[in-house]
Amino acid sequence: MNEKIILLFHKMHGLGNDYVVINEFEEELIPEDKKSEISRTLCLRGFSIGADGVIFVSKSDIADVKFRIFNSDGSEAEMCGNGIRCFGKYVFENDVLREKKMSVETLGGIKNLVLTVERNSVKTIRVDMGTATFKTRDIPMISDKDEFVDQKIKVDDQVIKLTAVNVGNPHAVIFCKNLDKLSLEELGPLLENHEAFPERTNVHFVDVKSPDIVDMITWERGAGFTMACGTGATSVVISGYRLGVLDKNVQVHLPGGELQITVYEKDDKLGAFMEGDAVSVFEGIMELEF
Incomplete structure (x- = not known):
């Protein structure tokens, strides 16, 4: 009944x-x-x-x-x-x-x-x-590398350079240009469900406008395209800071609006505050x- x-x-x-x-x-x-x-x-x-x-x-x-x-x-x-x-x-x-x-x-x-x-x-x-981890075993990511930072991965017939990071959930961050020409509906699902990510992953494409401003679009694990992703914005800025392309204080522009992310260091790890x-x-x- x-x-x-x-x-x-x-x-x-x-x-x-x-x-x-x-x-x-x-x-x-x-x-x-x-x-x-x-x-x-x-x-x-x-x-x-x-x-x-x-x-x-x-x-x-x-x-x-x-x-x-x-x-x-x-x-x-x-x-x-x-x-x-x-x-x-x-x-x-x-x-x-x-x-x-x-x-x-x-x-x-x-x-x-x-x-x-x-x-x-x-x-x-x-x-x-909280703090992020780049350790592949903790993301989780199947790889022979201890960390997958700015490394190449094969997606169908393409080779894409990405950084894998976990900020409470798994993320793949790809720095690139011309987000409006990107085929998110094609690449998003392929990366989300890539065999390297046993629990799937969130996917973010990022255009660095300056060390303190970025544009990003997201293919969210389990939801597809979303107007914004807070953990994603955090993963993007922490990854960019780790790679030396972003400052500690960054304004993130998403299709739905803006977030302010501030990176901090704690116990040799990188963490961040998100405000919006x-x-x-x-x-x-x-x-x-x-």
């Missing part, structure tokens, strides 16, 4: 990267074994709410609150930079946690958020994205049957 629930949800976006946010802080609304399937359904544009992913707000035993995110294909991701900014705004403005500083549990580790609040409205969110806004679009009620 099918079960029906009435679901209260919020629709939010960070630079056009949009999400359905579901509050399960007090009680589980969607059974664990149904989260993937229902997330996939909720994200269907034209047939449901439509989104790049579904975010769940939950209790945490190790942080102030817990963040979970499912991509539009139903896969659960470790972290999402634009998503966690929406999460922080939602948690504060909906009285889950009325703190301007909060620790958030994610599958990619604990992230610390600092909110800029004006008249009870969250204007910007600064996220400590998040927008509440609407809230609604939906009947779900499962």
